[in-house]
Amino acid sequence: MLRNVPLLLAVAVAMFLVAPMAIIVPMSFSTAISFEFPPPGYWMGYYREYLSSYAWLGATVNSFIIAFASMLLTLAVALPAAFGYARYRFFGKGALNLLMMLPIIVPGVVSALGYYSFLSLAHLVGTHAGMILAHSVLSIPVAFLVIAAALKGFDRNLERAAMSAGAGPLATFLFVTLPVLRPGILIGALFAFLHSFNEAVVAIFIAGRDAATLPKKMFESIRLESDPVIAVVSTLLTGAVLAGVLASLVVRPGLRRRTPHAA
Amino acid sequence: MERARRRNSRQREAVTAGLLIAPAALTIIALFLVPIGYILLLSVTDPVVSLGHYRRLFTVPLYASVMINTFRTALIVTLACLVLGYPLAYVMARRNDTVAVMLLVAVGLSFWTGFVVRSYAWLVILGNKGPLAALYALAGSARPPQLLFTSFASTLGMTHILLPFMVLALYAVMRKIDPAWLRAAEGLGARPLDAFAHVFLPLSLPGVVNGSLLVFTMCLGFYITPILLGTPKDMMISQLINQQIEDLLAWGFASAIAVVLLGCTLVLLLIYNRLAGLDRLWG
Numbered sequence: 001m002l003r004n005v006p007l008l009l010a011v012a013v014a015m016f017l018v019a020p021m022a023i024i025v026p027m028s029f030s031t032a033i034s035f036e037f038p039p040p041g042y043w044m045g046y047y048r049e050y051l052s053s054y055a056w057l058g059a060t061v062n063s064f065i066i067a068f069a070s071m072l073l074t075l076a077v078a079l080p081a082a083f084g085y086a087r088y089r090f091f092g093k094g095a096l097n098l099l100m101m102l103p104i105i106v107p108g109v110v111s112a113l114g115y116y117s118f119l120s121l122a123h124l125v126g127t128h129a130g131m132i133l134a135h136s137v138l139s140i141p142v143a144f145l146v147i148a149a150a151l152k153g154f155d156r157n158l159e160r161a162a163m164s165a166g167a168g169p170l171a172t173f174l175f176v177t178l179p180v181l182r183p184g185i186l187i188g189a190l191f192a193f194l195h196s197f198n199e200a201v202v203a204i205f206i207a208g209r210d211a212a213t214l215p216k217k218m219f220e221s222i223r224l225e226s227d228p229v230i231a232v233v234s235t236l237l238t239g240a241v242l243a244g245v246l247a248s249l250v251v252r253p254g255l256r257r258r259t260p261h262a263a
Numbered sequence: 264m265e266r267a268r269r270r271n272s273r274q275r276e277a278v279t280a281g282l283l284i285a286p287a288a289l290t291i292i293a294l295f296l297v298p299i300g301y302i303l304l305l306s307v308t309d310p311v312v313s314l315g316h317y318r319r320l321f322t323v324p325l326y327a328s329v330m331i332n333t334f335r336t337a338l339i340v341t342l343a344c345l346v347l348g349y350p351l352a353y354v355m356a357r358r359n360d361t362v363a364v365m366l367l368v369a370v371g372l373s374f375w376t377g378f379v380v381r382s383y384a385w386l387v388i389l390g391n392k393g394p395l396a397a398l399y400a401l402a403g404s405a406r407p408p409q410l411l412f413t414s415f416a417s418t419l420g421m422t423h424i425l426l427p428f429m430v431l432a433l434y435a436v437m438r439k440i441d442p443a444w445l446r447a448a449e450g451l452g453a454r455p456l457d458a459f460a461h462v463f464l465p466l467s468l469p470g471v472v473n474g475s476l477l478v479f480t481m482c483l484g485f486y487i488t489p490i491l492l493g494t495p496k497d498m499m500i501s502q503l504i505n506q507q508i509e510d511l512l513a514w515g516f517a518s519a520i521a522v523v524l525l526g527c528t529l530v531l532l533l534i535y536n537r538l539a540g541l542d543r544l545w546g
Contacts, residue, residue, distance in 0.1 A: 003455070007362070010354035013347045014369040017426060020384035021376060023394070027387055036392040077287040084283030088276050098536065099288060103295055105532055107484020109501045110521045114298035117305055117514065137294045140287060198377040201486045215379045222383060222491060231387075234380040238372070245371040249364065 021238050027231035034226050050232045059217035060233075066131045066213060067196040073136035074192040078143040079185065085144075086151035104141040108201035111138065116205045126208025134202050139192035146191055150184020299525070302518040309515030316519035326503070330523075333499045336418055337482035341429075343422045344478050345471065348429035352470070353463075355430070356437035370434075374427035382491045385420045386411065389492070417493030421485055428481065429474040436470030437463075473544055476535055480528050500524045 023037060028046065030039030050056050081100065085093070103111070115134045116125060124130030158180060162172040178185075200215035207216045214233060221227040306316055320326050355366045373381070387393050389410040399407035410416055440463060448458035486501040493502060500520060507517040535544065 006350050006354050006357075009350035010366060011362075013351040013426075014366050016347065017373040017423070018369045020381065020388055020423060021373065023387060024380070024384050032392075034392065035387045035390050037387050037390075037394045038397065077290050080283040081287035084280040088280035088283075090277045090280045094540075096284065096288065099291055102291060105480075105528065106295075106299065107480075107486075107501075107524055107528055109484050109486040109504055110299065110302070110525045111295070112486075113504065113508075113518060113521045114295075114302045117518070118298035118301045133294055137290060140291060144287070194375060198375070200377065200379050204486075215377050218379045218383065219487065219491070222379075222386065230383055234383055237380055238376050241375045242368075242372055245368055245375065248371075249368070 024231055024234045024238060027228075028235040030228065030231065033228060035228075046228050046232045050229045053229065055212075056217065056229055056233065059212050059214045062128070062131075062207075062211055063197055063213040063215075066128060066135055066211065067193045069128075069132045070135035070139055070196045071189055071193040073132065074139040074143050075185070075189055077136075078140050078188065078192075079147060081140075082144050082147035082151055082188075086148045100144050101141050103138045108199075112202045112205035115202055119206055125206050126210055128211045131203065131207055131211045131213070134206060135196040135199060138199060138202065139195040142195050143188040143192040146188035147181075147184055150181055150188075154180060302521055305515055306518035306522050309518065316516045317523075319516070320519055320523060326520075329498050329500060329503050332414075332497055333483060336414065336421070336499060337479050339418055340421045340425060340482045341475050341479045343418075344426050344429040345475060347422070348426055348433055348474065349467075349471075352430045352433035352437055353467075355434050356440070357442070370427050370430050373423075374431065378424055378487045379491075381424050382420055382488045385416065385423065385488075385492055389416050389419075411492065412494045414493055414497040417489045417499075420488040420492045421482055424488060425478045425481055429478050432474030432477055433467065433470040436473065437467050440466045469539070469543075472535075472539070476531065477544065480531055483528055484524055 026039055026042075027035070027037060029042045029044065030036065031041040031043050031045065032039055085096065085100075111134075115130075119125045119130045119134070122130075124133070154177070158176050159172050162176045163169075167175070197213075198215060199213075200219055203213045203216040204219055207213055212220075214237070218230050218233060221230050307314060351366060351370070355363050355370070388395060390396070391407065391409075391411065393411075395410060396407040444462055444466075445458050448462045449455060453461065484501055485499070486505070489499045489502050490505055493499065495502065495506065498506070501524075504517045504520050504524075507513040507520065532544075
């Protein structure tokens with residue numbers, strides 16, 4: 001009896017985590033014009049409205065463009081940095097780590113305020129370029145952490161073997177190092193993408209109307225007009241996350257649980 | 264000769280490391296430290312050069328109560344996340360079956376769903392046309408209590424949103440605890456509860472510290488949920504910043520508040536950095 005207490009508690013807490021998001025799904029088919037639950041009736045009307053709304057589709061497209069571009073920029077700087085950090089010893093490593101982590105240490109609202117004031121000097125507020133720059137910087141820590149962790153687990157004997165078999169440094173990097181690290185790099189890229197895709201606070205401050213992303217558009221719709229399309233977008237986003245989480249279980253069963261000690 | 268060569272190769276290593284790291288470091292300096300530094304500048308120059316904003320912030324009682332409210336809320340949310348998150352992480356770490364996978368899916372789903380979406384869910388649940396109000400109506404109560412736009416709503420929402428961070432921080436540490444130690448304790452005659460209290464719990468404490476610090480610092484500056492679910496009557500720091508910008512266009516004062524918020528966060532993390540090393544925080 002007592003043995004089952006932790007399990008029951010755990011399941012209850014998991015329900016607390018998931019149940020609020022489950023409520024969004026019936027909301028998205030609701031006919032109500034405000035936030036009413038249980039719904040007075042069901043239809044697909046707000047899905048049609050989402051698909052025909054310039055503002056919502058525009059925000060969706062912006063979210064993808066900004067997340068993808070900032071993912072590329074983030075990788076371009078975080079990947080070499082992770083190599084430099086994980087493979088070399090040098091003076092000031094602790095301070096460098098602190099610097100690399102700053103974008104996730106600083107509270108979002110502080111970064112947002114800084115970006116608003118700073119980017120308005122360069123007339124980049126309300127532009128895609130401004131959003132991409134800001135989001136790339138904010139995603140550097142997550143990508144850096146993931147890739148540096150993958151590098152720590154990398155067996156450098158593989159590279160030595162390739163070199164002694166006659167491969168040059170470039171060939172070794174391209175045909176040995178990179179393929180082995182590919183999962184880590186891909187996960188780092190995915191995290192960077194999602195970090196930008198979900199980021200709301202900086203977007204609320206600097207995206208303006210032209211570069212508005214989904215989180216910003218949703219935040220403003222909730223505050224200003226209680227637009228029922230929010231339920232549709234929330235359902236689609238939650239569904240996409242669920243599909244992604246389930247896919248990660250199928251693709252990499254190793255993610256389920258590492259058994260550190262054969263028990 | 265040998266020493267000179269070693270020094271040479273070490274210098275070359277440092278140069279290579281520097282070249283690899285420079286783009287990221289310079290990006291963060293130019294596009295992150297400079298903007299943050301700029302609000303530091305604004306806080307003492309906008310609209311006039313003075314320390315007046317800080318004087319006001321530390322002398323007007325309203326602002327002191329906002330600070331106290333923020334820290335109190337962050338503390339409540341952290342404790343709630345710890346109490347809720349510990350058993351969940353414990354079961355996830357100790358079991359190796361479908362249940363553990365399903366729990367991990369639940370945590371992953373909430374971790375990766377955006378803050379706005381989850382705040383919206385609470386807006387529906389706590390709203391006056393929501394399921395709780397409907398339950399009240401069924402029970403015969405004509406006027407359900409006001410749940411939405413209270414500090415209760417914002418505390419509940421933040422607990423829900425930050426809980427996965429706590430669970431993952433705990434899980435990362437608990438997963439590394441060797442089950443053999445618990446079996447050894449039980450084999451030596453300890454009851455399961457004793458084995459938990461004297462073996463598992465102490466070993467899981469680093470996770471407790473990591474998760475608590477992560478949740479507490481995230482909560483201090485939380486923007487979305489207090490604004491969507493909370494009330495201006497019990498403001499948190501982020502709401503005050505928002506009010507200063509949105510209603511009063513007081514950028515200088517808003518910047519000063521942001522600087523104080525940043526200072527509080529950095530002090531907490533620097534203490535942690537001294538004690539444990541910052542690179543352990545995100546496991």
